[in-house]
Amino acid sequence: MRHACGVLLLTRLTGRNVLGPDGRVLGRLADLTVRLNRGSESHLVERLVVTRRHAAELVLPWTAVANFHSGQVVLGADDAAAHELEPDEILLGRDVLDTQIVDVVGQRLARVADVLLARRPDSRLECLGVEVGFSGVLRRLGLGRIAPAPGEDVVAWSDLHLTSDRGHLVQLATARAAVHQLDARSLAALVSRVDTDAAAEILSSREPGMAAEAVRASHPDVGERMLRAMPDVAAARIVDAMPTEHAAPWRQRLADNPALFGRRVLRSRVWPHRRHLIRRPPP
């Protein structure tokens, strides 16, 4: 079902019947995949996952879809693709919908209520972003009358970091993902909103100089929490990349016994107070 504002919603696509070239119902559309590391700027839907009764699920390339206008997905060919996900491929239903994301611009942790897609002139589906907030939930519960139209609270793909296991790892491995484009202060805002281990992985994925700046831009408790969660060598590399006058106090801080007092610090400020609002540099 195409929405009035021209946006397609993942939750309205999934569950549709998928028909083969002969018009026979093959199963239901269960999920869509996108690859995050493709050359183009946009994230196109690559494959569809079709569940079938009493048979294994089918994974088909999106190019096999002839049309999906009338509440159904009709295939032009039903040649199944490989089941394995590519290293940079994620499932929109499993790895994005209803999971938590970090909005790196709005600096908040939010849960995805729907995934917004748009149809391109070449019939490919493009992933625009995600809708967060409660209105999307109300719509999915059938209470759409009391919910605003989709688009009220949307986070663009380029501005989000996925926290689901696979989403996080794929984005870390994707050079053009938001996590690799952020400056030090934005990076500090991101790592303060994900769990400690994910934050440590994000810092480790950036070069030590940038990671050191992000640590310095973070609340000291958050910086300490992340550095302690890293292997000693990685933490030492980041501290070494700091200016001398900052590196010395950090070495001292990390050398203090964290077993009791330090660990208390590690647990605090789970979602930090909004004292460190970031102003994006003017373009």
Add this chain to the structure above:
Amino acid sequence: MSLLTGRRGTRFAALLAVVGPGLLAGLSDDDPAGITTYSVLGADHGYQLLWVLLLSTVALVIFHGLAARMGVVTGQGLIGLVRQRYGVAVGGAVLAALVVANIGTTCAEFAGIAAGFEIFGISRYISVPAAAVIVSLLVLRGSFHRVERMLLLLSTVFLAYIVSGFMAHPDWGAALHGTLVPTMPMTGEAIAIVTATLGTTLAPWGLSFMQSYAVDKKLRIEDLKLERIDVITGAVLTGVIGFFVVVACAATLHRDGLHIADAADAAVALQPLAGKAAGTLFAVGLIGAAFLAASILPLSTAYSVCEYVGVEAAIDDPYRDARTFYLTYGIVTAISATIVLAPNAPLVTILVGTQVLNAVLLVPLLLAMVGLARDRDLMGSFVTGRAGTLVYAVTTVVVVVCVVTLGITTLLG
């Protein structure tokens, strides 16, 4: 030399830093409803059914341990995970039932506070509003650590039951025998109290609190071993306190053939039998237990609502950043306190209905937890294998049988 020379620290200090979720989730199960169940168990059946507490302790260890593990591994609370894994419809239904059940249970806690203070001649119109304000201020004004310390401090009130148990001069040999040798009088009453003890040990709000609180505490995977100690300690202490409540009632009320309807009755009845101090300690324990649970229940509800809505919040957040969290906490507290104080409110119906709703809700929640624990996408290398699934399945079946039996015995009167 390593940069992080102090990383290992002392093991005991590290344990102290991790302790909290298991202790609080476990001990809050010994709320007035729990103490009433234990009191009736001891007053009506003496030491004979003490073995039931061993079983309920095992069930607590198994499922609270699972909740802690899921929270630490996924970084999400139970209701958030249910929405992620099973969708908004299932998540919404579970949340709605949980909120209603939690409000009803919070009513039971405030009713416990009212009954406890009335033993000391303090009107419920003073004690209940005061308690509501105190528990609200505790969470609204306190940081995570201050709240945790206050709740753990409050938990020490359970020592009153242990002292009270000793003062009743029980027959320790009979108590040990009753704990280790299961025997069962095949009467409707005995079956009802055994199933009530087992079926109500695991509470839906306790499970969701355990997981959300472990997330809020920012526990990490490397903390899991120590967190297991916390969970086991909390569950064992819960059982030990239940043991002393049963023992105190068995050594006095059962010996003299007295029957009681609730824990406040037990506190009053204990005074002439075990001394005024024992009865007073019992009443103090009841009030403390109700305070602890009345703090934790709205907290558990607030975590769950925020997880579902998608605006996860934490105790450390200021009000302006976590309005949904604090408003939920305040609304649950206010509604519950108001119901308890309303002159014509059908309190007994609400409490019985709540118990039924908690029992019914527990079944899908346990099944959802087992499903989540077996989901490799969520749990990664901590996914539950076949052996673990068998343990959870057997425990779930035992709890379900208890819940169904309790329902049948309640319906048949």
